């Protein structure tokens with residue numbers, strides 16, 4: 001086992017770990033501050049914030065230290081490595097670096113969107129010096145529009161080049177460049193070549209200061225008012241891990257959460273701005289019954305009573321049910337919905353709702369060397385894919401239907417052909433897009449004697465159905481999805497439920513007569529895992545941080561979980 005010494009204390013490295021000094025120190029709860037280094041980018045060691053004293057201990061026990069401070073980001077640790085992170089020399093050096101980085105930096109904190117999550121603010125406080133000795137004229141650089149969505153405040157930039165390396169090493173698009181040198185250096189785009197690749201928004205997350213900012217979020221909220229919720233993007237079947245950040249009943253932004261098995265540190269712009277449908281004005285806000293050609297709002301009591309009576313009467317009359325399950329349902333919703341349909345009648349057919357496929361998968365697979373300018377010896381490149389399949393849970397819903405149906409999953413197109421032989425059609429929706437169903441498809445479904453819709457948006461089928469119940473959107477519910485690689489991932493609710501709206505789990509519990517206490521998604525998942533072989537790994541409804549690989553074994557990634565942020569709070573997770 002490899003042992004290293006940090007600040008005079010011995011630590012055993014985990015098996016297979018390939019850490020630099022920053023990672024190793026954080027692994028043991030010790031902070032080495034950094035700016036330019038990022039675990040998914042090459043090492044350029046240009047900010048000098050992470051410099052520490054480095055040495056080695058030989059077999060005889062003698063310790064030899066290098067004469068100068070050394071960048072921790074560029075220092076691989078191995079058996080016998082000695083790191084000193086808290087000497088007077090190191091602490092004084094950090095103060096000097098902070099002073100240098102702040103020489104030209106404007107005092108913008110009160111108006112800067114990065115305030116509250118800024119690497120300069122945090123490190124000024126913990127590693128800087130209180131006074132500013134620079135009395136020369138400051139070098140003032142311009143504000144630039146680098147795309148329709150991103151603004152670059154060049155005067156706040158510390159030239160760490162993370163953004164430049166991202167466009168070279170991850171997307172391979174290289175829109176960003178360093179222009180000029182030294183004190184006059186600036187990040188820039190070429191004229192008429194904006195930063196508009198599908199992953200462009202990640203440069204805002206990568207920028208440690210308030211230089212690159214998202215215009216969509218600009219001056220909308222102060223970040224300390226936001227509550228963060230761990231959730232999963234529903235934009236496609238990749239299932240990127242995101243933080244959904246809300247305040248005052250609205251989601252204001254999506255940020256990536258690191259998952260080395262799914263999205264690494266990134267999300268695409270489609271997912272980033274997909275939060276808007278959580279606040280959309282066309283959400284179903286209650287329950288409605290079609291009476292005399294018009295929809296009338298109904299209290300939940302009246303709605304459930306009428307629906308139950310109507311269905312009981314029709315089922316006694318031996319009418320059969322066609323049930324359609326959206327690929328936007330969680331595993332738990334699909335399982336509860338299918339259990340209810342089965343409980344209603346054995347004369348049922350279960351089908352998958354429409355699965356939208358747009359173009360082809362777009363995969364960014366950086367290799368170790370191509371396009372990288374810095375040291376790549378620490379890198380483990382991981383590909384990132386934007387899936388063509390634009391729903392989060394086709395796999396999970398299909399597992400459920402397969403279990404109940406005991407045969408192949410009926411597609412939406414085939415389901416429409418089955419409407420004439422099924423007097424009752426029940427649709428469990430959930431897509432954030434009101435155009436998930438076309439007027440023609442809705443007209444086909446409307447041919448049934450009774451159409452019952454549980455959904456989130458006002459859409460053409462909601463205009464036509466006999467019973468319409470508004471249910472929790474993707475942002476208002478908790479549960480799990482199974483992504484394209486058969487990884488089951490848990491997500492939390494980001495928003496409280498709107499008035500008049502229930503989660504589908506609660507609606508189904510009431511319809512089944514189970515009671516009116518809120519239903520925990522984990523309880524349903526535990527039940528599903530007991531009954532459905534494909535979900536068997538989710539024992540007790542437990543899903544680990546990076547999800548459950550349902551069909552295989554995950555490769556060991558020792559640096560998994562390194563959160564790229566600037567505060568000691570991240571150490572608690574490391």
Ligand code: SF4
Nearest residue numbers: 157158160161163207
């Ligand atoms: S814009 Fe931000 S990420 Fe890019 S070099 Fe400047 S500080 Fe670094």
Ligand code: SF4
Nearest residue numbers: 233235236240268271
């Ligand atoms: S790749 Fe798919 S899951 Fe990931 S952020 Fe984009 S839309 Fe969302």
Ligand code: FES
Nearest residue numbers: 036045047048073
């Ligand atoms: S993080 Fe090591 S030199 Fe910038």
